[in-house]
Amino acid sequence: MLNDYNDVLQKLCHHLKQLAGPEVEITPQTDLINELAIDSVKLLNLIMEIEDEFDISVPINALADVQTVHELANLIHRIRSQKQ
Amino acid sequence: MSLLDKLDAVAAARKALLPEGIEVFGTPIEEVYSSTEARIGDHRILFLGTNNYLGLTFAQECRDAAQEAIHSEGTGTTGSRMANGSYSGHRALEREFAEFYQCRSCIVFTTGYQANLATISGLAGPGDIVLIDGDSHASIYDGCRLSGAEIIRFRHNDAADLEKRLRRLGERSRSTLIIAEGIYSMLGDRAPLADIVKVKDAYNSTLLLDEAHSLGVLGETGQGLVEETGLLDRVDFITGTFSKSLGGIGGYCVSNHPQLDQLRYVSRPYIFTASPTPATIASTRAALRLLREGVELRRQLWKNVHQLYSQLKELGYRLGPEPSPVIATILETPQQALALWKGLLEHGIYVNLVLPPATPEGNSLVRCSVSAVHTSEQMNHVGKTFAKLRETIFQ
Ligand SMILES: Cc1ncc(COP(=O)(O)O)c(C=O)c1O
Numbered sequence: 504m505l506n507d508y509n510d511v512l513q514k515l516c517h518h519l520k521q522l523a524g525p526e527v528e529i530t531p532q533t534d535l536i537n538e539l540a541i542d543s544v545k546l547l548n549l550i551m552e553i554e555d556e557f558d559i560s561v562p563i564n565a566l567a568d569v570q571t572v573h574e575l576a577n578l579i580h581r582i583r584s585q586k587q
Numbered sequence: 588m589s590l591l592d593k594l595d596a597v598a599a600a601r602k603a604l605l606p607e608g609i610e611v612f613g614t615p616i617e618e619v620y621s622s623t624e625a626r627i628g629d630h631r632i633l634f635l636g637t638n639n640y641l642g643l644t645f646a647q648e649c650r651d652a653a654q655e656a657i658h659s660e661g662t663g664t665t666g667s668r669m670a671n672g673s674y675s676g677h678r679a680l681e682r683e684f685a686e687f688y689q690c691r692s693c694i695v696f697t698t699g700y701q702a703n704l705a706t707i708s709g710l711a712g713p714g715d716i717v718l719i720d721g722d723s724h725a726s727i728y729d730g731c732r733l734s735g736a737e738i739i740r741f742r743h744n745d746a747a748d749l750e751k752r753l754r755r756l757g758e759r760s761r762s763t764l765i766i767a768e769g770i771y772s773m774l775g776d777r778a779p780l781a782d783i784v785k786v787k788d789a790y791n792s793t794l795l796l797d798e799a800h801s802l803g804v805l806g807e808t809g810q811g812l813v814e815e816t817g818l819l820d821r822v823d824f825i826t827g828t829f830s831k832s833l834g835g836i837g838g839y840c841v842s843n844h845p846q847l848d849q850l851r852y853v854s855r856p857y858i859f860t861a862s863p864t865p866a867t868i869a870s871t872r873a874a875l876r877l878l879r880e881g882v883e884l885r886r887q888l889w890k891n892v893h894q895l896y897s898q899l900k901e902l903g904y905r906l907g908p909e910p911s912p913v914i915a916t917i918l919e920t921p922q923q924a925l926a927l928w929k930g931l932l933e934h935g936i937y938v939n940l941v942l943p944p945a946t947p948e949g950n951s952l953v954r955c956s957v958s959a960v961h962t963s964e965q966m967n968h969v970g971k972t973f974a975k976l977r978e979t980i981f982q
Binding site for chain 2: 542543544545547548550551554555558559560561562563564
């Protein structure tokens with residue numbers, strides 16, 4: 504399970520780097536909006552990419568509780584394990 | 588952060604973007620002369636950013652009907668459709684819309700915004716799914732939020748992407764409401780309705796189409812994209828507004844599903860607001876008659892559309908993907924967009940400036956919209972002005 508979470512985190516960071524630029528350091532505690540300057544529209548588009556990457560559905564309602572990279576990775580991980 | 592601090596942040600962002608002294612948003616219109624002309628400050632200007640596609644705001648029949656209604660029924664209903672606010676006019680307008688679309692039922696709402704809020708939140712609820720085009724209007728997003736359903740977006744105008752997302756939902760596709768728009772308000776492109784309908788049938792989902800910008804504009808009698816594509820009976824629910832081609836304010840939903848009428852008992856944006864004024868209903872009924880007969884108005888509208896679209900294209904402006912009454916020029920930076928907007932205003936042309944995040948893909952738009960009643964002199968002046976400004980904007 505932990506492996507699975509780490510896999511999610513790694514792939515998520517890859518997507519985030521494409522949005523934020525390669526020079527930006529991204530850790531699980533990084534705040535998506537305040538530190539990576541990912542605005543609400545970019546975040547919604549990122550969710551579509553994540554849905555395709557992991558072949559899952561991520562209702563955007565769930566984003567209300569997501570602020571950090573870890574929280575987003577956790578959400579994806581949870582949806583993915585429900586599916587399996 | 589205290590309660591009001593976030594509004595200070597908005598003020599700071601606005602100030603950083605927009606120089607002092609120009610009121611780009613909510614520009615005060617001092618006097619209105621006609622469907623296409625008004626005064627801003629000391630300048631007579633041409634409206635090129637309204638949604639007055641058929642120019643009906645000044646149609647004599649509509650103004651007379653509104654005046655007569657004020658005389659006979661007063662200025663307002665002071666009550667909800669659910670209580671004392673359903674006059675004979677409201678019910679007649681519902682019958683007329685149902686007949687126009689050859690549909691079983693119609694509900695009239697106080698605004699187009701509320702038509703989407705009321706319909707979406709009435710149809711979908713917790714446990715259901717709404718699958719919406721990524722470029723949907725704010726009223727669709729807000730309706731989805733109010734519904735409590737799970738919200739999933741598909742890539743703009745991409746039926747294959749919609750299909751992929753429905754497939755992922757498995758059995759849940761049956762309790763899914765798909766939402767698209769006839770013409771999208773930012774870039775003026777149409778939904779690929781035939782493909783969307785095919786996908787929704789294959790997955791036994793339900794489809795709502797918002798014809799806000801296409802009513803009166805597309806189709807022989809002006810029903811919208813459903814008429815242009817011949818797919819009226821394949822769409823489950825159609826919403827739209829009176830505030831654009833009908834030149835008033837209000838909204839509607841039509842459907843053949845008998846369940847539509849139950850929305851009157853469960854839908855909060857229908858119940859907890861006052862009904863449209865008698866004047867609004869009367870002018871809208873008159874406007875709907877003109878819209879249905881308005882073959883000549885639509886011919887004139889599309890003539891103006893094709894003229895401006897091809898002129899701007901030839902001048903090298905980046906535009907939305909297809910000609911439509913919404914003609915958006917896409918600029919690389921907000922500064923460029925502001926410069927074009929200001930330049931147009933200095934030449935007496937008033938358009939809409941749309942900046943991120945309200946725009947698709949973070950572009951800045953100078954959004955024009957064309958009316959059937961723009962004269963050829965007015966259209967020529969617009970073309971010449973865009974040509975003149977091209978040099979200064981892109982230097
Ligand atoms: C696609 C779309 N739907 C709904 C609305 C809301 O309509 P109204 O302005 O009449 O409330 C608008 C207009 O702003 C719109 O563009």
